[in-house]
Every structure is written in C-alpha cells, then in structure tokens.
Amino acid sequence: EAGVVQSPRYKIIEKKQPVAFWCNPISGHNTLYWYRQNLGQGPELLIRYENEEAVDDSQLPKDRFSAERLKGVDSTLKIQPAELGDSAVYLCASSPTGYNSPLHFGNGTRLTVT
Amino acid sequence: SQQGEEDPQALSIQEGENATMNCSYKTSINNLQWYRQNSGRGLVHLILIRSNEREKHSGRLRVTLDTSKKSSSLLITASRAADTASYFCAITSTKDTGKLIFGQGTTLQVKP
Numbered sequence: 001e002a003g004v005v006q007s008p009r010y011k012i013i014e015k016k017q018p019v020a021f022w023c024n025p026i027s028g029h030n031t032l033y034w035y036r037q038n039l040g041q042g043p044e045l046l047i048r049y050e051n052e053e054a055v056d057d058s059q060l061p062k063d064r065f066s067a068e069r070l071k072g073v074d075s076t077l078k079i080q081p082a083e084l085g086d087s088a089v090y091l092c093a094s095s096p097t098g099y100n101s102p103l104h105f106g107n108g109t110r111l112t113v114t
Numbered sequence: 115s116q117q118g119e120e121d122p123q124a125l126s127i128q129e130g131e132n133a134t135m136n137c138s139y140k141t142s143i144n145n146l147q148w149y150r151q152n153s154g155r156g157l158v159h160l161i162l163i164r165s166n167e168r169e170k171h172s173g174r175l176r177v178t179l180d181t182s183k184k185s186s187s188l189l190i191t192a193s194r195a196a197d198t199a200s201y202f203c204a205i206t207s208t209k210d211t212g213k214l215i216f217g218q219g220t221t222l223q224v225k226p
Binding site: 040043045056102106107 | 156206210
C-alpha cells in the first residue's frame with residue numbers, strides 16, 4: 001500500500017509570511033493527525049481528525065494555525081503569519097479508526113523560518 | 115505530563131551488543147507503542163503492547179510492560195549498524211483513547 005505522502009519536504013520562509021503543508025493519508029484511514037516535532041524532541045500533537053471532523057485541536061495555536069480536511073481525505077495545515085519559533089518538522093500520520101491501531105507517518109515537512 | 119519519559123537519552127553500543135531503552139509514564143494506559151525514527155524521516159511503528167499484556171516479541175525486538183510501575187522497556191538484541199535511529203515510546207491513556215502522546219526519545223548509535 002502507498003504510504004502517507006507529505007509535501008513539500010522542505011520549506012524556508014521569512015517570518016510573517018504564510019506557509020501551507022499538504023498531507024495525503026493512506027487510503028481507507030479515517031483518522032488523520034498533524035504533529036509538530038522540534039529538534040531533539042518527540043512529536044507533539046497539533047490536531048486530530050476523525051473523517052472530516054476535528055475531534056482534538058486543543059494544542060493548535062488557533063491565532064495563527066489553521067487546518068482542514070476536506071471530504072475526509074487530504075488535509076492541509078496552514079500557518080499565517082509564521083514566527084521564528086515555528087521552525088520545526090511537521091509530521092502527518094494516519095490510522096484506521098480505533099486506539100489500538102498504530103500510526104503511519106509521512107516523512108514530514110521541515111520548516112525553517114528566518 | 116502524561117507523556118512517556120525515556121531513559122537513557124542517548125546510547126552508544128557496538129554492533130552485536132544488546133540495547134535496552136526504558137520508558138516511564140504517569141497515567142493509566144490502554145496501550146503503549148514503540149516507534150523508530152531514522153534521521154530526516156518519519157516515525158515507523160515497531161510494537162504495540164496492550165495494558166493487559168506483559169511482554170511482546172517481534173524479530174529481534176522484545177518489549178515488556180509493567181503497569182504497576184508504569185514503565186516499559188524495549189530490548190534490541192544483536193544490534194546492527196542499521197538500528198542506529200531514535201526510538202520513541204508513546205502512550206494512549208484511558209482518559210483520552212484517541213490521543214497518542216510521545217516521549218522525548220532515546221538516540222541509539224550502533225557502531226560497526
């Protein structure tokens with residue numbers, strides 16, 4: 001099966017600019033996650049979708065971050081405006097429904113804000 | 115924090131040796147999972163162990179879980195240079211079964 005696909009792989013922007021990340025999950029996976037991983041740290045959950053519904057966005061900085069998952073498949077994560085502290089790797093993952101299902105991760109987008 | 119805490123933060127061993135990584139957590143869990151991350155890549159799932167299980171094996175990997183001590187360990191036997199990566203434990207708590215919370219990871223270097 002095809003894995004989770006993320007694009008772009010790398011993005012360098014100046015602070016205050018907008019940026020968007022795209023994720024295509026594994027076909028049939030109802031649950032989609034966006035994680036942020038800072039250097040040397042574990043991933044931190046930003047938002048979790050069950051189909052089209054965002055069921056956990058408590059960790060998403062809503063003043064500048066937004067996400068959507070149209071038709072319950074692809075998802076985009078946007079930052080506007082970006083700040084220096086947003087530099088990190090943004091990981092998308094998907095899983096079948098159910099908490100005993102392992103997550104399948106994409107290779108992430110490395111964002112550098114200058 | 116509910117997240118898993120890994121120990122040690124970094125581990126360096128020779129090829130052929132065993133590597134043991136430990137994970138502690140603070141909350142009641144439904145399951146605990148271990149993931150591997152190679153440099154510049156996404157995380158890859160290794161093993162999931164449910165709260166009512168004590169030990170699981172997968173190839174050269176052995177995971178134990180002690181819910182009374184709120185701890186788990188990952189043993190990699192006969193390590194290879196290709197095992198060089200960061201290893202993360204992650205928990206699904208009983209309070210929020212949909213959320214997988216990761217620890218800070220152990221960086222393993224296996225020298226050829």
